[in-house]
Amino acid sequence: MKKIFLTTVLPMFIILAAVLITGSGCPAPVTPTLPCDTTNSRYMTLYNAYAGTDFYSFDMQVYEYTFKTNASGNICAFGYQGNNNLTGVAAYKIELIDATTNAILYTGTYAFNSAVRSYQTIPMVTIAGNQPYILRRTVVNNLGNVSNTQSHFKQIPSPFVPIVNGPLTITGTKTYEQYGAASPYNITTNGVLPCIDFVFN
Numbered sequence: 001m002k003k004i005f006l007t008t009v010l011p012m013f014i015i016l017a018a019v020l021i022t023g024s025g026c027p028a029p030v031t032p033t034l035p036c037d038t039t040n041s042r043y044m045t046l047y048n049a050y051a052g053t054d055f056y057s058f059d060m061q062v063y064e065y066t067f068k069t070n071a072s073g074n075i076c077a078f079g080y081q082g083n084n085n086l087t088g089v090a091a092y093k094i095e096l097i098d099a100t101t102n103a104i105l106y107t108g109t110y111a112f113n114s115a116v117r118s119y120q121t122i123p124m125v126t127i128a129g130n131q132p133y134i135l136r137r138t139v140v141n142n143l144g145n146v147s148n149t150q151s152h153f154k155q156i157p158s159p160f161v162p163i164v165n166g167p168l169t170i171t172g173t174k175t176y177e178q179y180g181a182a183s184p185y186n187i188t189t190n191g192v193l194p195c196i197d198f199v200f201n
Helices: 001-023 042-049
Strands: 053-055 062-068 073-080 090-099 106-109 117-125 133-139 151-155 163-165 168-177 184-191 191-194 197-200
Touching: 001 151, 042 168, 042 197, 062 191, 073 090, 073 106, 090 117, 106 117, 133 168, 168 191
Parallel strands: none
Antiparallel strands: 053 151, 062 133, 062 168, 073 117, 073 197, 090 106, 090 133, 151 191, 163 168, 168 184
């Protein structure tokens, strides 16, 4: 019995231990991170393809749209062109909301460039394919002047939804005021398409 142990079992234990020790020293495989490419986003492709009238004009405090994509993926950045009087001011709250549960998946308050659309990178937020989400922009600091809520949007005939372009569908839009009020007021539904971009990969 001792001879069998020394000639068969012990060498197997030594080989197994060597494999385990060697294996534990190897680094875990690294999952490559997809770049957050702000050029040619799905939303801006849809926005630019839609034949509405483009404006940079007086705007409501809150702009939002409901969208869905045809596949799951990650949102890694938001893009917006701010008002020139609010340059350098963290004036814009951006929220990503699950339209089914109303759960806020991401929120952040930012300053945006006024000359061109600029982007704020965020930690990846995973969204599911064919599920509705709301992207909302709220002016939280207009420096005491409501005219500073000017922004970029397309005036479009109502009703106009859904808008479908490739993998992205816009199912509704809404603009309204809520300055200190319990409920939104001056609500317009499906009247304008806001130029609030998101980067999806």
